[in-house]
Amino acid sequence: xxxxxxxxxxxxxxxxxxxxxxxxxxxxxxxxxxxxxxxxxxxxxxxxxxxxxxxxxxxxxxxxxxxxxxxxxxxxxxxxxxxxxxxxxxxxxxxxxxxxxxxxxxxxxxxxxxxxxxxxxxxxxxxxxxxxxxxxxxxxxxxxxxxxxxxxxxxxxxxxxxxxxxxxxxxxxxxxxxxxxxxxxxxxxxxxxxxxxxxxxxxxxxxxxxxxxxxxxxxxxxxxxxxxxxxxxxxxxxxxxxxxxxxxxxx
Amino acid sequence: xxxxxxxxxxxxxxxxxxxxxxxxxxxxxxxxxxxxxxxxxxxxxxxxxxxxxxxxxxxxxxxxxxxxxxxxxxxxxxxxxxxxxxxxxxxxxxxxxxxxxxxxxxxxxxxxxxxxxxxxxxxxxxxxxxxxxxxxxxxxxxxxxxxxxxxxxxxxxxxxxxxxxxxxxxxxxxxxxxxxxxxxxxxxxxxxxxxxxxxxxxxxxxxxxxxxxxxxxxxxxxxxxxxxxxxxxxxxxxxxxxxxxxxxxxx
Numbered sequence: 001x002x003x004x005x006x007x008x009x010x011x012x013x014x015x016x017x018x019x020x021x022x023x024x025x026x027x028x029x030x031x032x033x034x035x036x037x038x039x040x041x042x043x044x045x046x047x048x049x050x051x052x053x054x055x056x057x058x059x060x061x062x063x064x065x066x067x068x069x070x071x072x073x074x075x076x077x078x079x080x081x082x083x084x085x086x087x088x089x090x091x092x093x094x095x096x097x098x099x100x101x102x103x104x105x106x107x108x109x110x111x112x113x114x115x116x117x118x119x120x121x122x123x124x125x126x127x128x129x130x131x132x133x134x135x136x137x138x139x140x141x142x143x144x145x146x147x148x149x150x151x152x153x154x155x156x157x158x159x160x161x162x163x164x165x166x167x168x169x170x171x172x173x174x175x176x177x178x179x180x181x182x183x184x185x186x187x188x189x190x191x192x193x194x195x196x197x198x199x200x201x202x203x204x205x206x207x208x209x210x211x212x213x214x215x216x217x218x219x220x221x222x223x224x225x226x227x228x229x230x231x232x233x234x235x236x237x238x239x240x241x242x243x244x245x246x247x248x249x250x251x
Numbered sequence: 252x253x254x255x256x257x258x259x260x261x262x263x264x265x266x267x268x269x270x271x272x273x274x275x276x277x278x279x280x281x282x283x284x285x286x287x288x289x290x291x292x293x294x295x296x297x298x299x300x301x302x303x304x305x306x307x308x309x310x311x312x313x314x315x316x317x318x319x320x321x322x323x324x325x326x327x328x329x330x331x332x333x334x335x336x337x338x339x340x341x342x343x344x345x346x347x348x349x350x351x352x353x354x355x356x357x358x359x360x361x362x363x364x365x366x367x368x369x370x371x372x373x374x375x376x377x378x379x380x381x382x383x384x385x386x387x388x389x390x391x392x393x394x395x396x397x398x399x400x401x402x403x404x405x406x407x408x409x410x411x412x413x414x415x416x417x418x419x420x421x422x423x424x425x426x427x428x429x430x431x432x433x434x435x436x437x438x439x440x441x442x443x444x445x446x447x448x449x450x451x452x453x454x455x456x457x458x459x460x461x462x463x464x465x466x467x468x469x470x471x472x473x474x475x476x477x478x479x480x481x482x483x484x485x486x487x488x489x490x491x492x493x494x495x496x497x498x499x500x501x502x
Contacts, residue, residue, distance in 0.1 A: 014265040016365060056333030056365060080331045080367050082307030114267060114307060114367075116331050168502060170417065191502055199502055207502065251419060251442055251450055251458065 012049035017115040019047040021160035024124025031140040044150045060118040068127035075120045078163040082114040119160040183229040213239045263300035268366040270298035272411035275375025282391040295401045311369040319378035326369045329414040333365040370411040434480040464490045
């Protein structure tokens with residue numbers, strides 16, 4: 001569950017952890033990467049501690065890389081969770097022994113942790129879940145069927161999904177998630193899958209084209225019975241620009 | 252600078268602090284609450300540590316209340332800052348003694364701190380800056396003339412201002428900042444002051460009225476030469492509702 005479970009605790013920032021909500025999209029499905037040990041039923045977000053010599057952002061990148069093999073993926077910090085009793089500080093010796101945690105480490109696990117949440121959106125076919133040791137299970141699980149999670153991880157997941165949906169109003173998404181050439185209905189399906197609701201076709205077309213990140217190609221989708229839709233690609237330069245300055249819809 | 256400077260450090264979460272960017276608005280001016288000691292030139296954001304028995308949100312509320320006397324003000328967590336060297340861990344004994352920090356406390360101040368940023372937007376005439384002790388100066392300073400700040404506080408301030416501006420696209424602002432009855436040009440001036448740029452009058456009128464948070468009153472602004480503009484008030488119920496669900500401009 002936590003990067004560095006058996007490592008020397010003095011190399012980590014005390015009382016601080018990172019949890020990553022890694023969303024995977026492919027073929028109109030939105031999933032989240034969850035892990036659990038063979039020993040218990042509850043799932044958890046992949047997470048870890050922060051080394052004394054790495055920034056919190058670097059810590060998040062290392063968690064993501066460790067669990068998916070992915071590098072260079074955009075990770076966004078979205079909130080820090082710090083309720084007093086968010087992690088149990090009353091673990092009994094026997095519970096900790098069950099997980100192979102010795103007495104000295106027990107003090108560490110019994111301290112209060114504040115956790116920083118990061119999220120990423122990746123193509124789940126490109127990310128290979130990487131268990132840490134033999135007793136861990138790492139899986140992509142449908143966002144509509146998230147099981148019981150440990151601690152406040154459900155709250156962290158919900159907040160990440162809310163943030164992702166809200167950010168659709170602020171930055172473009174789609175690059176790395178759609179094939180290089182795609183149709184407007186395919187792009188709309190991506191937005192609908194993230195938002196969890198249907199969108200009006202004409203409104204979507206108007207809004208998405210007004211951003212100016214799409215290049216209309218002189219090609220039509222093949223293998224389509226009739227009225228083949230046009231193919232588009234992202235104007236990468238303009239896309240990056242809008243990522244930086246934001247959509248600035250609004251005032 | 253930090254709440255609880257002379258208190259027992261064991262009552263605080265290790266390596267964790269809170270910094271508050273408290274924006275003040277009144278009469279078309281946007282200011283930020285900054286503090287400094289008599290002993291140095293640099294200003295700082297008001298901040299503090301997190302007690303072991305309070306949540307991070309409660310910690311932020313306590314910092315705000317301690318510095319402004321204000322309670323019940325909406326504080327929003329916006330980012331956590333965790334560069335490795337964001338605070339100097341190499342304070343010399345003499346520097347710390349200068350600030351009245353003894354040897355035992357020195358270990359605390361020399362540890363690495365990750366800080367959680369919160370911001371608030373208040374009417375600065377209602378907030379009375381409250382210095383902690385005789386050697387502290389607390390002042391409202393124009394957001395366009397922020398002086399040299401300690402550590403990474405300038406970065407924290409900039410990020411808070413960016414977030415505030417971005418949030419104008421997501422939630423309504425104005426309640427508690429404008430008089431109970433106001434004109435559309437007054438409301439527009441609030442948005443322009445926060446955004447730091449002019450807005451188109453007709454666009455603004457169309458967008459702000461489409462949100463449905465305004466009640467047009469059967470009254471006109473008095474003391475105006477001719478063509479007195481209409482007065483409005485916020486529909487508090489609808490305002491609260493939009494605060495919760497967001498403006499949902501976009502998709």
